[in-house]
Amino acid sequence: MTATEARVVRPGRRALSPVPAVPRAGRTRRPAPQRRPNLTLGASRLSRTLALATLSVLALTWLLPMAWAVFTSVKSEQDASDPLHWIWPQAGFTLDGFRTVLERGDLPLWMLNSFVISAAVTLVTVVVSAMAGYAFSRTLFRGRRWLFTMSTAAILVPPQLLMVPWFQQMLTLNLVDTYAAVILPQTVAPVMVFILKKHFDTIPRELEEAARLDGAGHARIFWSVMLPLSRPMLAAVAIFVFIGAWNNFMWPFISTSDPALMTLPVGITSVKDAYGVNYAQTMASAVLAALPLVLVFVFFQRHIVKSVATTGLGGQ
Numbered sequence: 005m006t007a008t009e010a011r012v013v014r015p016g017r018r019a020l021s022p023v024p025a026v027p028r029a030g031r032t033r034r035p036a037p038q039r040r041p042n043l044t045l046g047a048s049r050l051s052r053t054l055a056l057a058t059l060s061v062l063a064l065t066w067l068l069p070m071a072w073a074v075f076t077s078v079k080s081e082q083d084a085s086d087p088l089h090w091i092w093p094q095a096g097f098t099l100d101g102f103r104t105v106l107e108r109g110d111l112p113l114w115m116l117n118s119f120v121i122s123a124a125v126t127l128v129t130v131v132v133s134a135m136a137g138y139a140f141s142r143t144l145f146r147g148r149r150w151l152f153t154m155s156t157a158a159i160l161v162p163p164q165l166l167m168v169p170w171f172q173q174m175l176t177l178n179l180v181d182t183y184a185a186v187i188l189p190q191t192v193a194p195v196m197v198f199i200l201k202k203h204f205d206t207i208p209r210e211l212e213e214a215a216r217l218d219g220a221g222h223a224r225i226f227w228s229v230m231l232p233l234s235r236p237m238l239a240a241v242a243i244f245v246f247i248g249a250w251n252n253f254m255w256p257f258i259s260t261s262d263p264a265l266m267t268l269p270v271g272i273t274s275v276k277d278a279y280g281v282n283y284a285q286t287m288a289s290a291v292l293a294a295l296p297l298v299l300v301f302v303f304f305q306r307h308i309v310k311s312v313a314t315t316g317l318g319g320q
Contacts, residue, residue: 070294077101077287084283101284102292111292113264114271119296121186121256121267122249128191129245130238137200138226142212152201158194167258174259185259186267190249196241203237204230243304247297268293 075091076084080100083093105111139145140152170189171180179185207230215225231238253269260266266274272289 073287073290076283077291079284081282081284084287101282101288104282105285105288105292110263110266110271111268111289114266114268115292115296117265118250118268121183121190122246124183124187125190125249126242126246128187129193129196130242132191133193133196133200133241134231134234134238135226136197137204138222138230140197140201141204142225142230143222155194156198158192159198164254167255170255171258181260181262181265183265186256186265189255189259190252193245196245199241200234200237203234207233239304243300246300250297 078097078099078101079093080095080098083095084101086094136155140148140155166189174180174185174189179188211229211233212225215229220228251269252267253273256267257270257273260270263274272286272293
């Protein structure tokens with residue numbers, strides 16, 4: 005016991021609590037600086053250099069197929085099929101592949117169909133998934149736990165197993181060769197329901213209780229409280245759904261046979277089958293098909309990175 009904590013206990017009186025020691029002037033202890041987590045292979049300069057070099061090699065390896073597609077698309081058909089001039093074409097670079105694809109194929113129509121279908125799928129999926137996630141997160145009803153378990157288990161079902169039931173449903177509803185046949189089955193996204201439900205769980209319930217004191221119901225809370233606080237997550241979900249719908253080939257190929265309803269992935273295969281194996285034209289079509297997705301990611305990458313970093317999609 006120190007001198008500052010010493011106390012005298014007299015008969016009939018309670019012992020006083022120890023007096024805390026007062027630090028001397030000029031000896032204030034500073035809090036220890038927190039160590040920042042190291043995301044590389046180590047803290048030394050050599051480890052950071054090795055990590056950056058490894059990541060650079062992996063990035064170049066990932067970009068190599070894209071660079072090969074771009075180089076092939078600006079070659080002539082003769083140079084594109086010549087393995088001796090796969091880097092530098094003998095006849096020089098040309099845009100004949102893009103010009104031929106735009107003239108022979110209905111590329112503008114296919115791009116319009118892909119945009120309309122992808123936008124509709126994104127809108128319906130985000131709205132339905134957000135309402136379902138809010139219901140699972142903030143409401144209580146009979147069978148809620150079992151229904152959420154079934155919705156989560158549906159993530160494990162491969163979409164290929166549902167092609168035949170979906171097509172039979174479209175035949176029963178007389179929706180084959182329509183936009184509805186391509187759009188409606190793609191709006192089933194249980195993984196997005198799970199992600200949004202977990203996101204709504206992180207929003208403080210005090211905000212919901214404050215809105216209820218003002219007389220707000222579930223619809224008002226969902227529209228005025230939950231959605232404004234979930235803009236980054238909703239943007240990320242919308243981008244993921246849009247990219248998946250844009251790249252989807254199997255279901256649009258099965259559900260439609262009308263050339264006027266073909267999406268871009270289906271239309272590209274029809275051009276290849278109709279005019280033979282033309283590597284320059286095929287790669288030009290692939291580059292044009294990927295260009296809208298690149299632009300979408302460039303403009304909205306901040307929302308994607310923010311949502312992945314704050315919701316656990318990146319393994320955190």
